[in-house]
Amino acid sequence: xxxxxxxxxxxxxxxxxxxxxxxxxxxxxxxxxxxxxxxxxxxxxxxxxxxxxxxxxxxxxxxxxxxxxxxxxxxxxxxxxxxxxxxxxxxxxxxxxxxxxxxxxxxxxxxxxxxxxxxxxxxxxxxxxxxxxxxxxxxxxxxxxxxxxxxxxxxxxxxxxxxxxxxxxxxxxxxxxxxxxxxxxxxx
Numbered sequence: 001x002x003x004x005x006x007x008x009x010x011x012x013x014x015x016x017x018x019x020x021x022x023x024x025x026x027x028x029x030x031x032x033x034x035x036x037x038x039x040x041x042x043x044x045x046x047x048x049x050x051x052x053x054x055x056x057x058x059x060x061x062x063x064x065x066x067x068x069x070x071x072x073x074x075x076x077x078x079x080x081x082x083x084x085x086x087x088x089x090x091x092x093x094x095x096x097x098x099x100x101x102x103x104x105x106x107x108x109x110x111x112x113x114x115x116x117x118x119x120x121x122x123x124x125x126x127x128x129x130x131x132x133x134x135x136x137x138x139x140x141x142x143x144x145x146x147x148x149x150x151x152x153x154x155x156x157x158x159x160x161x162x163x164x165x166x167x168x169x170x171x172x173x174x175x176x177x178x179x180x181x182x183x184x185x186x187x188x
Contacts, residue, residue, distance in 0.1 A: 018041070018051070019051060019055065020038060020039075020040070020048070020051045020052045020054075020055055021038070021039035021040075021041070021116075021125075021129070022036065022037070022038050022039075022052065022055060022113075023036050023037045023129035023130065023132065023133040024036035024059075024133055025133045025134070025135045026133075026135060029135035030135055032135050032136075032137060032138065033112065033137075033138055033139065033140055034100070034112050034113065034114050034132045034133075034137070034139075034140070034141065034144075035111040035112055035113060035133075036111075036113050036114070036129075036132055036133045037113055037114040037115075037116055037128055037129040037131075037132035037133060038052060038101065038113045038114070038115055038116065039115075039116035039118070039120070039125050039128075039129060040052075040115065040116075040118050041118055042118050043072070043073055043074055043117075043118055044075070045068065045073045045075065045076060045077060045080070045089065046075070046077045046080050049066065049080045049082065049087060049089070050080065050081070050082045050083065053082040053083065053087060054082070054083060056103065056111075057082075057083075060103070060105050060108060060109065060111060061105040061106070061107075061108035061109070062085060062105060062106065062108075063082075063087055063103050063104065063105050064085070064087060064088065064104060064105060064106045065087065065088045065089075065090065065103075065104040066080075066087055066088070066089050066090070066101060066102065066103055066104070067089070067090045067091060067092055067096060067101070067102040067104075068089065068090075068091050068096070068101050068102075068115075069091065069092065069093065069096045069097065069098040069099075069100070070091045070093065071093075071098050072098055072099070072115055072117065073091075076089060076090075076091045077089055097112075097140050097141045097142050098141075098142060099114055099115055099140075099141030099142050099144070099145045100112050100113065100114060100115060100140070100141040101113050101115050112141075113132070114128060114129075114132035114141040114144060114145075115141065116128045116129060120148075121152070123152075124148045124149075124151075124152050127148055127151065128144055128145065128148050131144050131147075131148075132144060
């Protein structure tokens with residue numbers, strides 16, 4: 001499930017922050033290592049958390065505590081004011097995956113979201129968000145991020161090889177030299 005919210009206006013008449021880019025595992029799915037993914041627009045945790053909480057509080061109950069890994073966030077505030085309450089923020093280095101955020105709701109539960117770095121290319125971010133919200137996956141945030149980097153590297157290598165092939169007359173030269181029967185077999 002992908003959660004989105006409409007853009008309410010702020011009291012000064014300006015639009016408020018855009019809705020968070022969020023992808024969640026389907027409701028009722030078996031517990032997995034990740035409950036979805038969040039792609040913040042910046043590494044400013046104090047600015048990004050209120051929009052995330054605005055979507056998650058109605059779905060999961062009031063989120064009261066958040067923990068992050070400090071390598072992904074230049075500043076980790078101790079508390080973040082969020083629509084009528086305060087969310088306490090903590091950080092762990094060794095105990096927490098650097099690519100995940102842990103959300104705790106008082107008496108309701110706990111959720112782990114993959115944090116897609118804000119500068120991630122759109123194609124990689126889309127893959128990461130889909131993979132993290134797939135309840136059949138059993139990968140951690142770091143494992144998914146590593147896999148996305150590998151896939152991006154393979155795609156870039158393929159594009160480079162194809163560009164060299166084309167620059168050396170690849171498709172045009174190969175088309176005239178290949179018999180029509182082989183080209184048809186290659187197309188299949």
